[in-house]
Amino acid sequence: MKQLTRARWRCRRGLLELDIVLQRFMNERYALLCEPELRQFDALLDLSDNDLWDMIKIKTEVSDTRSQSVLQLLRAI
């Protein structure tokens, strides 16, 4: 429960684009994530707004492949 409520707050960002995408993600996909994916999502939320948005939007290559599956889900939202 705390993991969910904490993630929900950390989806509050400085960029409106991210607010909207992350809110959709929380409502539609978050509950379906498995444990390793939850950790990936947490790691993505630690990124700077512009870096995270570029990854989702411009589809910049991600060197750390561990975040790939959650990033794919975010891109599809």
Add this chain to the structure above:
Amino acid sequence: MAIIKRKFDAVIVGAGGAGMRAALQLSEAGFKVAVITKVFPTRSHTVAAQGGIAASLGNVTEDNWHWHMYDTVKGSDYLGDQDAIEFMCRQASEVVYELEHFGMPFDRLENGKIYQRPFGGQSQNFGGAQATRSCATADRTGHALLHTLYQRNVQANTQFFIEWMGLDLIHNEQGEVLGLMAMEIETGEVMLLHAKVTLLATGGGGRVFQASTNAFINTGDGLGMAARAGIPLEDMEFWQFHPTGVYGAGVLISEAVRGEGGYLLNKDGERFMERYAPNARDLASRDVISRALTTEIREGRGCGNNADHLLLKLDHLGENIIRTRLPGIREIAIRFAQVDPINQPIPVVPTAHYMMGGIPTNLHGQVVAPYKTGPEEVIQGLYAVGECACVSVHGANRLGTNSLLDIVVFGRAAGDQIAKDLRKNLHHKPLPITVADKTLARLARLDGQKNGESVAQVGDLLRQTMQTHCGVFRFADMLKQGVVKINEIAERVAHTEIHDKSRVFNTARVEALELDNLIEVALASMVSAEGRKESRGAHARDDFPIRDDDKWLKHTLYFSENQRLDYKPVRLKPLTVGSFLPQERVY
């Protein structure tokens, strides 16, 4: 409820560019500084500023601060205070070089100097040729600024309270501000921060509009706190709108689309800008296009089931141009409007972007109000900077890239003034016994409310009402009804209920507390807009279409108590140069 108390020299609310610039000045001077922030500092809304920071470095074309000052006064439609504008424009180069020394990675020219780009409203020689004045870090200037200031603050031992929300100012009977009540979002714990000085740097309140480019965190928290403490809000009728935000989402579609040949259509498929601006058409200035969109909607030519938006058509440009020159726009349209602009037009609506008004301050960041005897008396212990403040350098309309300049110049100036005041005033003032009562009562009301209203529903109604009654183009009857409606909504805000009463990361509680702030911003904006019977800058009235300097060359002050309006003169006298007297604003 037992409350934890802690003492600091200075408490700063907000960790965007303004709050962190002030914090740095104070921490480096050796003071004990706490910065309260709802989100991690580098995720503040400053991050959304892409264009750059204006400074007359003259690295690309000849420039000087006096020309910058002229542009800013003219842009403000002569409502900006000319002493503050001179102060800001004169300091611009110095603060940019200072940021450079702090390690901010500005883009460079081939000769190694800081790169500058031209922006709308910038001129040489008092209205002559285009000036090139904005210093930038690609399209990430705000991001670079936040990271630079955060790193410096960490080195200087600024203490950050991350994921904490400021709730209320605390003050004594004399009205001296003694600190802040705040809540930790993770635990719901309430803390009293007893401070010699308190600085509000909470940013704008653009979330009062249904269509807003602002991030969700921009709920005008500092303005709500000020209004509840009896402090007036200045010039709240002035909101800058961008003509093409994505309908339903708010995300901006940049002017680049219309620059490439995209144009706007109403429900009849008519290219309506031809009627409003026969020459410039879809490339007219932002305010002209925003007003045209609003008129089309009001006259029943809007699109969609609710006839409440227009369409931006670009499919005629062809797939190749859209894919190569406008890939980011296509991405935004697909993601946020669910249309591919290669085949379909993008639904757009004028979208609230920036709040020119705010908490009244002087150019040292001290909050001033008609408090005891004078019209601009300093409120002891309270300072404000950035979008939440009204100093007023933007007047009735802000120029692009002057907002980052504002936060850095006045963040630093407030830091300097606070340091000076702290050196004089060594002791914390005693706290009245009842100091926390109002805040605790507000929290207890929320926890105990039965059969109350939904925060989301009342919030939506607030945003719709602001959009309909206090939007781009304002009509006498709509404003009058708007004042009644927003007061009805205020009644409902006082009876909101949250079903989740848990303490841990309770976003519902935070949103209810934010709504207490949004309603203050909305009331101030609606009442101030109804009161100003002229058109100036971003405030455009159907019944008073002309600027009226004889009657209205003055700042509005809105007091939440009895929703009283007062006015104070514009400071037309600069610090060292002659005044720029009001003239017709033609571009």
